[in-house]
Amino acid sequence: MPAAQSTSFSFANLLRETLSRLRETFLTPPAQTVSGPAWDDTPWQQFWGEAYGLQLKRWLLKPVFEMLEAEGKIGCLVVDVGSGAQPVTQFLPPAPARKRILVDVAADNRRFEAGQKIRLNVEKVGDLGALSFRKALVRVCRFLEVRPGTDPGAQGADMMVFADLLNYVDFRKVLRGFACYLKPEGRIIIVNLPIRGNQSLFSAEGLKDNRQLYQFLAEERFEIEQKAFPCRGRGETEESEELIVLVARKLA
Numbered sequence: 001m002p003a004a005q006s007t008s009f010s011f012a013n014l015l016r017e018t019l020s021r022l023r024e025t026f027l028t029p030p031a032q033t034v035s036g037p038a039w040d041d042t043p044w045q046q047f048w049g050e051a052y053g054l055q056l057k058r059w060l061l062k063p064v065f066e067m068l069e070a071e072g073k074i075g076c077l078v079v080d081v082g083s084g085a086q087p088v089t090q091f092l093p094p095a096p097a098r099k100r101i102l103v104d105v106a107a108d109n110r111r112f113e114a115g116q117k118i119r120l121n122v123e124k125v126g127d128l129g130a131l132s133f134r135k136a137l138v139r140v141c142r143f144l145e146v147r148p149g150t151d152p153g154a155q156g157a158d159m160m161v162f163a164d165l166l167n168y169v170d171f172r173k174v175l176r177g178f179a180c181y182l183k184p185e186g187r188i189i190i191v192n193l194p195i196r197g198n199q200s201l202f203s204a205e206g207l208k209d210n211r212q213l214y215q216f217l218a219e220e221r222f223e224i225e226q227k228a229f230p231c232r233g234r235g236e237t238e239e240s241e242e243l244i245v246l247v248a249r250k251l252a
Helices: 003-026 031-035 037-041 054-070 131-144 171-179 210-219
Strands: 077-081 099-104 115-119 157-163 182-192 222-228 244-250
Touching: 054 157, 054 182, 054 244, 077 171, 099 131, 115 131, 157 171, 171 182, 171 210, 182 210, 210 222, 210 244
Parallel strands: 077 099, 077 157, 099 115, 157 182
Antiparallel strands: 182 244, 222 244
16 A cells, blocks of 8 residues: 555544544443444434534544654644634643644633734734734734744744634635745644534635635645545545545645
């Protein structure tokens, strides 16, 4: 098996294993439900609703973080975009030199141990005409102890995480805007389930189909290193509207 195929295979298996462990830990359906075809063929139905929250994200992302850490691919500066009240980057393996920046429209701009919260509507990223973005940029520079105007490619992030965000924003604008502050060879991690969530809040420019994401990343010179569909039913090959966990590298 070629190396690239082997990596994708092990990555998908890892995520499927974590989902299975989540099912066993948090749900205890009757025996006939566990063994029945409905469970095996449509596993996502067992997790929709309240379970689509921090615990599920933990089971999906923690093993990915650990895998990337073991390969030396996380780096020292991580940006959690649309972090919310419970940022998924809290599941990163501890590292003495690592810093986190949490960006969210409701963030309180406070510092915390090895991190900084930044209040910003993520669709304003890169908009120098927006006072909120200029203030956010100054706060980030103060936190990193760099001068405003420093080349973002030289002082940028090593990794960025976008979890359950891209349905609600202009995903192209947000990814492109934050990618300017990602170092060459830096990585983005995306967790997203197209068309699922509070559709009344969805953006008209939100992600509707995973194939849109693939095309956009290729156009922006990102290489998809890993992708998996941990909730896809047995025997299914369709990718367009499945929960995706994706790692992509910004080409130099």
